[in-house]
Amino acid sequence: xxxxxxxGLREGLEASLVVCILIAYLVKTGRKDALKPIWIGIGIxxxxxMGFGCALEFGSQEMTxxxxxALGGSLSVVAVALVTWMVFWMRRTARHLKSxxxxxxxxxxxxxxxxxxxxxxxAVGREGLETALFVWASVHAASDGTPRPLIGVALGLAxxxxxxxxxxxxxxxxxxxxxxxxxxxxxxVVAAGVLAYGFHDLQEASWIPGINRLAFDISGTIPPDxxxxxxxxxxxxxxxxxxxxxxxxxxxxLVPTLAVFLLTPEFRARLRGSGRGTAAxxxxxxxxxx
Numbered sequence: 375x376x377x378x379x380x381x382g383l384r385e386g387l388e389a390s391l392v393v394c395i396l397i398a399y400l401v402k403t404g405r406k407d408a409l410k411p412i413w414i415g416i417g418i419x420x421x422x423x424m425g426f427g428c429a430l431e432f433g434s435q436e437m438t439x440x441x442x443x444a445l446g447g448s449l450s451v452v453a454v455a456l457v458t459w460m461v462f463w464m465r466r467t468a469r470h471l472k473s474x475x476x477x478x479x480x481x482x483x484x485x486x487x488x489x490x491x492x493x494x495x496x497a498v499g500r501e502g503l504e505t506a507l508f509v510w511a512s513v514h515a516a517s518d519g520t521p522r523p524l525i526g527v528a529l530g531l532a533x534x535x536x537x538x539x540x541x542x543x544x545x546x547x548x549x550x551x552x553x554x555x556x557x558x559x560x561x562x563v564v565a566a567g568v569l570a571y572g573f574h575d576l577q578e579a580s581w582i583p584g585i586n587r588l589a590f591d592i593s594g595t596i597p598p599d600x601x602x603x604x605x606x607x608x609x610x611x612x613x614x615x616x617x618x619x620x621x622x623x624x625x626x627x628l629v630p631t632l633a634v635f636l637l638t639p640e641f642r643a644r645l646r647g648s649g650r651g652t653a654a655x656x657x658x659x660x661x662x663x664x
Contacts, residue, residue: 382530
């Protein structure tokens with residue numbers, strides 16, 4: 375449940391900050407008349423993301439078991455690739471996100487209502503589709519027959535919306551640079567588990583051999599239905615009996631990706647406190663997502 379909460383919080387907060395930046399800029403520049411097209415674009419983006427998630431969930435139920443496993447495994451690999459790209463992209467471009475969105479918004483204001491709707495849709499839609507795909511893959515990997523994974527995602531998204539509103543109102547200050555660095559690192563750990571489970575799905579679909587070749591089996595020590603087994607699965611997508619392929623893929627993804635993400639001058643500087651994450655001061659000014 376925690377891993378799904380983290381996904382909802384991280385992805386939702388990025389979208390919330392984008393919305394805050396767009397709305398605050400229009401309010402600050404006296405263009406409140408343009409708020410309606412912005413909200414329309416945001417609404418369309420959210421609706422499409424939810425529709426995409428529903429299509430993945432209900433569409434896969436009509437497939438055979440082998441087809442379901444093949445689809446789940448393939449989409450898990452795609453989702454991990456997208457979220458990995460997003461984590462590194464946010465670390466590299468977050469400082470310029472605010473000015474970039476302002477530039478696009480100025481151009482859209484000059485072009486008219488349709489351009490405003492499109493700008494808001496594109497700004498939020500990419501985050502929404504990525505979130506829907508990764509949430510679906512993560513819930514699929516962590517599914518234990520209970521609604522807890524979905525509850526975790528919903529709570530994460532709700533927290534993100536609340537934080538976005540508090541940022542906009544200037545009621546909360548937080549070092550966003552450190553927040554996105556630490557949550558990005560944790561998200562890489564979650565993604566490693568999703569990727570390993572995706573390869574297990576591909577093995578069950580007979581796309582990859584070795585389904586019966588286990589790396590180890592500690593089910594007797596850590597029963598999957600125990601509270602600690604459930605906790606490990608919910609946080610890390612831990613499996614007590616992974617195949618050799620699963621364990622190999624997990625290690626080959628996690629170790630180099632986490633090393634590249636964390637062992638950088640920027641990260642070491644942020645640990646020393648030189649990262650300048652800010653929160654929205656009063657008056658509706660939102661952070662630059664530094």
